[in-house]
Amino acid sequence: MTILSQHHYHPLRSSHHAGLDHQRRCPMNVHCSTTTTTIKPKTKPKPEQLVIEQTRLVTPPPSVTTTTCVTLNYLSLQSTWSHRAWVASGCTTLAVSLVKCVTAAAESHMWFEPILAGLVGYVLADLGSGLYHWGIDNYGSASTPVFGSQIEGFQGHHKWPWTITRRQFANNIHALARGITFTVLPIDLICNGPILHGFVAVCSGCIMFSQQFHAWAHGTKSRLPPLVLALQDAGVLVSRSQHAAHHRQPYNNNYCIVSGVWNEFLDELKVFEALEMIVFFKLGVRPRSWSEPNSEWTEENESPSQITLH
Template identity: 65%
Template sequence: MSILPQHHHIIHHAAAVGRQYHHHRNHRVYCTSTTRIKTRPKLEPLVINTTPLVTVTPPKIDDPSLKSTWAHRAWVATGCTTVLISLANSIIGSIDSHIWLEPILSGFIGYLFADLGSGVYHWGIDNYGDASTPMFGSQIDAFQGHHKWPWTITKRQFANNLHALARVITYTVLPIDLIGHDQPVVMGFVGMASGCIMFSQLFHSWAHGTKSKLPPVVVALQDAGVLVSRSQHAAHHRPPYNNNYCIVSGVWNKFLDEHKVFEALEMVVFFKLGLRPRSWSEPNSDWTEEAETFSTTSLP
């Protein structure tokens, strides 16, 4: 096989390189180069804030928030006075006009209205707003705490428990007493409705009471369905916490729950205002009842 001139040149060049490599085989060759390497950003450790937004603890037996003040007592006295004025006007008007059936019926309707109103109000503050909500914030906050520690309502003193509603009744009913004092039917409705609304928190407290510690007449009224029963209201404090809202007699609870009235109202509020009720969320620890930590001694 013949070798072309260019091939002969390549062979000689390769031999020369080989001799050169053999001559320098004991020498080390160092190469340096610079390469830009992207450095990873320094990662800070992930810290999860486990501190609750609001530290909430159950009230103690001597907590001032459970005791009545003279301002509370004054408001309850004023509220009771406006209710008694309404009932007295109804009775006097019935005697003067010789009618009895209509004022009695209007009073019964007022009693039913109070139970329905307590349910609607209870549903609203259970599902919407928070402690910062204007006008209703304190009530919303109190009812949310009530779900966690429902037994605290039985530890509140009488005027402490009723003063907020008594103040509302005073501002609402007193002008009606002055304007409609000569209307026995109107006064019968207003007197019974306002009285039941003002004392609804007392009925509510009795629904959380122990049968052996309640007056026998209260137990009899609860068993007869005149006042909301302990067993009926206990269902409100069990999951899913979205039923049995009425706290006067509870007579409306079955109708409202079976016909899903509040669920329909929640849909209306959601589509009109975009507000989701709390009952649509899975109940968290704020809804879970904690055991009573009070001593058995009642407040004075």
């Protein structure tokens, strides 16, 4: 009772001690408040957001869903410095061959034969593009040596053909430019004949740029340059309507993609069907064109549930 009375007689002292006791009991409360207001931990972005930003490379047509867009963006459509270097190398190699042809023709006053050789090269390039296109469309896989990446690319092209119109130029032709460099460069170093170089320059040039002719065949008329439209209408380059037949059932025709001049001849004589039968009976390998129309490499651009993700 005496202790209680002392508290009543000294109110200021009691309140002072009470304040000190309160400060001793709650020093961390003040410190925590200060820490909370001055130190802000960095928030890590969600992984999903990073993936979406990094893979947003192309804009699909309205009919293609967001799920399809994210899947397709794993295929890089952008040109790299390596792609550009190979294209520059291929173009330089072709230019050397063409200059040698013109120089030798001028010295020998022989123009008709080199020009004729160039025309032959142009026609054979179309045939070669068809044979090559048929081969990688129907045989092999992504694991095939040397040609695996191109086979995989063409299978993706059959599934989403509109992506080729968004692929940058050097990205589109760099693989062919690399092959042309290794093939034509030795000829440039060894040979000087105008006829040979007339054939080589035109044939290899058409082969190297065939993928760009292919891309133009998928382009809309309003977006193509007038010169390209004129060449397509004249039959110099493969036309849009002719190549469109290649992406319709039964998916086994119109393989040539330079001028398309061979397509009607090869399809009417069923040359590729005969080659497929030979391969099947000799090696037991079925071409992909024998598959059902709903096989994994046919065109799809509908809802996510109808799309097989790779």
